[in-house]
Structures are given as C-alpha cells and as structure tokens.
Amino acid sequence: MNRLIVISNRVSAPTDSNSGAQGGLAVALSAALRENGGIWFGWSGEVTDKFDGHINFQRSAGVTSATIDLEAQDLEEYYNGYANRTLWPLFHYRIDLAEYEREFAGGYQRVNDRFADTVRPLIEGDDVVWIQDYHMFPLGEKLRERGCGNRIGFFLHIPWPPRRLLNTLPEAAELAKKMFAYDVIGFHTQEWLESFFDFAEKDLGATIHENGMVELGDRRVLALADPIGIDAKEFVEGANSPTARLAFRQMRDSAVGRDVIIGVDRLDYSKGLEERFRGYERFLDKHPEERKEVFLLQIAPPSRGTVESYQKIRSALEGLAGKINGAYADVDWVPIRYVNQGYPRDQLAGIYRAARVGLVTPLRDGMNLVAKEYVAAQDPDDPGVLVLSRFAGAAAQLGEGAVLINPYSAEEMSDAIVTALRMGREERIRRWRLMMDNVEKEDVIWWRKRFTDALMEEQTPAPLPEIS
C-alpha cells in the first residue's frame, strides 16, 4: 500500500484523539492514518518569532506527524484572516460576516508557499498526498510548481457555496481554478459537489463529464461526493467503557428524572446556537406543562476566540442563556445548563446516551459528526431521538431516521422537541436503527477508502444512492 501524506492545518496525533476539544475531522483523520501509516503534516499550533525551516517530527501509534510553527503575522493573515474571516463565513453562506482584505489573501498564499516548501522534501516516490480543507486550497498547485508529480487529492470539509455567493469573493475564479491541480477532489454531499460543478461550468467554462471528471483546458480532475463518517466501532466501544458508564450514571442522577436535551458544538455562528436557544425558548413558552420535566444541556467549547465574530456570538449566547434562565428558572430547576468546555470522547458518549433528545441544528454544515456520534452512543433498547437540521450534510444520510427541521424556524424547533420527547419506544428504535445502519456502514474507513481508492486509481467510486 502506498504511503499516505496527509496535510491539514491542524494536526493531532492519534493518541490525542480522546481530548474531546477537537473537531470531528481530527478524530476521523487519526483513524485514517492509523490504518495506512505515513506522515501527517501541518501547523504545530505554536507561534514562533522567526520561522527557520525547522520541522518538529513526532511518532506515535504508527503515524509520524511533522509540524511547523507559524509567525504571528502569518497566523493573523492566514488562519484568523483568510481562513476564518474570509473563507469560513463565505463558504457557510454568511457573506454578511465575510471580510475581503488583500492582506489576508496575501498571507494565505505566503503560508501555503511555506507549507509547500517544507513538505515537498518529505514526499517520496509513490506516496499519495491528501490535502484537507479550506486552509489549503492552493497547496496542490504550489506542490506541482515544485515538481511534485505524485497523485494529489483534496478534500473539502465545509460546504461549497452556490456560485452567486462565491462570486462575491474577488479572487473566486482564481481559487476555484486551483482545484484543477489535483487528481481527485472530494465533498461530503452531492449538494456541495453540484455547487462546485455549477461554478466550474458557468464561471470557469469547464466541461463536466458523467463520471465526475471535470475538464478545464488541458487539466482534468475527478470530483466526487464522499460523506465522512465516524469510527463507529471504536465509538460504540467507548460508549460502553467504564468512563462512559460513569458519565451516564452521573448525568442521569443529576437530571433527577427529567429528560435531557443535549447540544454539543464548537462555539461557532454556523452551528445555529442562537436559533436553537430561541427555539427552545419557544418550546418553554408554548408548553408550560413540560417546563420542569426537561432541561437543555448545551456544551459549547469556545473556538477561534481571537476573531471578532466569534467573540460576538459568545457574548450573544451568554446573554440569551442568561435571559432564558432568568425568565423561566425556579429554585429547583434551571432550563439551560450552558457549559463552555469540551469533554473527552468516552465521557461525552456517556452523556449522549443519557440524553433523550440530541439537537444538531446548524444553519449550514459540511457534514456534522456530532449527529453520528449521538446516534452511535445510544442504547439500542432505549435510544434517544436526533433532531437534525436539513442544512447539515449529515441530513443526506440520516434524514430518514432523524426528525428533520429548518433551524431558522423557532416553531419547527419547538415542535420537533415535543415530537422527540413524546415519541414511543418502538418508533425511537425504528428510527435509530435506520440511522445506526448508516453510521456503521458508511464509517470513517469507508469514507477514507472511497477517496483513496479513487486517488490511487484502484477504483472509481460508485455514485451515492439517491436521497429520498
């Protein structure tokens, strides 16, 4: 098997996969690398005064990670700037929050050049290179410029926005053209893939072939939909571990007979947390009889805290949680437990299992692995109900079993909470089975294999089944 060189902004060694604060992507990549072996390259998370070309190598669980530090200005323009103030909001349909600054675009190119310079010598003979996410759109082209003839793939973990939104970015066409430096590019859903086709065809003049091959001049790239999954087996094992059992018992004890409604999200405006709180508030308002029977446990570890839009969403949520608790709480009951820290995965699995309802209601999300983790953590004989946003990539796979909602509607959110709380055991089991079958079948190994098979030219992936 060819060695795999995974490149992503954030690198977390496999042994760290239980830290709880990391996103689903990091968890998924650890599992992929554990399977293949190879090198995982990216940013160390550290800042240095002056970058001198030093690479930090570390080896654990069969995976070598190679990381570099970034200078403060790089971090500001590339990570806080172009990645998280320009691309992230734009690609999540929030052009009202997107900032188009030439400095950010310049810093982004500079850091991608730095990544290319440092990783290029690590790539050997028949290694295959797999670049992850929006921090690194231009890296494939930069590696080609440095003579890298290896197979190179790119995976986008966030949505590809509709062309009319993407065209608000001054260098939209330039950015999209970079996709043609790759051999294979992947998206989580058919919807994001089609948005890419649409842009490629209408704005770049590319030709789209039936099999997903996209041609622009003399360059061709295979584009495919490949939904990421979780390491289902490992997650279920974790959900049955002593740590999870303890967390489950403690959660149930502290709930004193009340139903737990849970949300677990990075503190990000794309997750629709304000809308979720408002939907829950509507539920409390419309259903006084349910008030002391439930509470919402919202776990939201802070994220990207140096970016202003994240500071704003954080204080908005504090205000809203305080307002709702102030309006409805009693001496023996608080409607929202709002927690700003992450938990290790096994502990989280126990907490998920103790929750009758899982709220995963982003306004827009490339996939959302919390939805899958919530499903995997459930007790097969007495599972909880997943309330899922139609606008999460996960809805394409879990839509039949979840209660689907439009997260912008407080009324739909409120109705869905009621439906979930009142759902009988048989119906819960029926819906859970549908979702769990998918979580088990289309897991992280299936995802990785679908992509790397195409990248290693072993197999062109079969089209995804039609979504009902």
Ligand code: G6P
């Ligand atoms: C999302 C992105 C990932 C990113 C993660 C955490 O899942 O798709 O690329 O690593 O969020 O965000 P952070 O900015 O902390 O890396």
